[in-house]
């Protein structure tokens with residue numbers, strides 16, 4: 001039987017459509033539909049922004065953990081970074097990283113430029129996320145982040161997991177953006193990090209049927 005877990009904007013499932021209608025997606029106020037429209041362009045490699053329900057759930061985690069600093073691994077258009085910035089206090093910071101800023105420049109920055117109060121909370125870093133995370137560790141930032149969202153190249157998920165565990169404070173939440181049955185190299189890499197978290201006594205972990213599946217991992221106190 002095919003999986004019924006999918007992002008709300010791709011779904012015709014009545015329950016998913018209903019729950020997404022009832023949920024209040026604050027990011028829509030900041031033009032989520034503009035991000036979606038950009039992503040419909042067939043020339044875009046990564047056409048998938050985080051689904052609104054995933055971004056809203058992440059925002060709830062930022063609120064619950066009272067995070068002041070957030071890691072956003074995989075910027076793409078900037079939609080997820082923007083969502084986290086909405087929930088952070090005025091002096092909060094999102095460190096968002098990507099190997100390209102093409103989609104950010106075309107889709108996210110024009111939206112953020114109209115919201116300087118959000119733009120100032122986001123530090124967009126260009127380059128390999130592994131290198132950027134290692135630099136943060138080297139700069140003494142270990143244990144200082146309250147929330148991390150992993151949503152980039154699947155082959156590096158295990159490395160991202162280890163580096164985020166180092167950078168997160170106890171009680172911090174790690175959010176791994178996709179869960180699928182292991183078939184190809186990407187889904188096998190996601191499955192491997194899911195099993196790694198499940199076997200890691202330093203964390204609580206649970207898989208949610210939200211969007212196309214989300215793994216929430218919380219570093220224990």
Ligand SMILES: C[S@@+](CC[C@H](N)C(=O)[O-])C[C@H]1O[C@@H](n2cnc3c(N)ncnc32)[C@H](O)[C@@H]1O
Pocket residue numbers: 046048049050051073074075076077078079080081097098099100127128129130151152153156
């Ligand atoms: C699924 S998209 C991210 C979506 C975004 N988080 C959102 O919610 O809109 C994945 C992104 O990861 C980036 N990426 C791929 N490999 C990377 C790497 N080694 N380091 C940093 N970013 C990478 C891609 O360029 C792409 O923009």
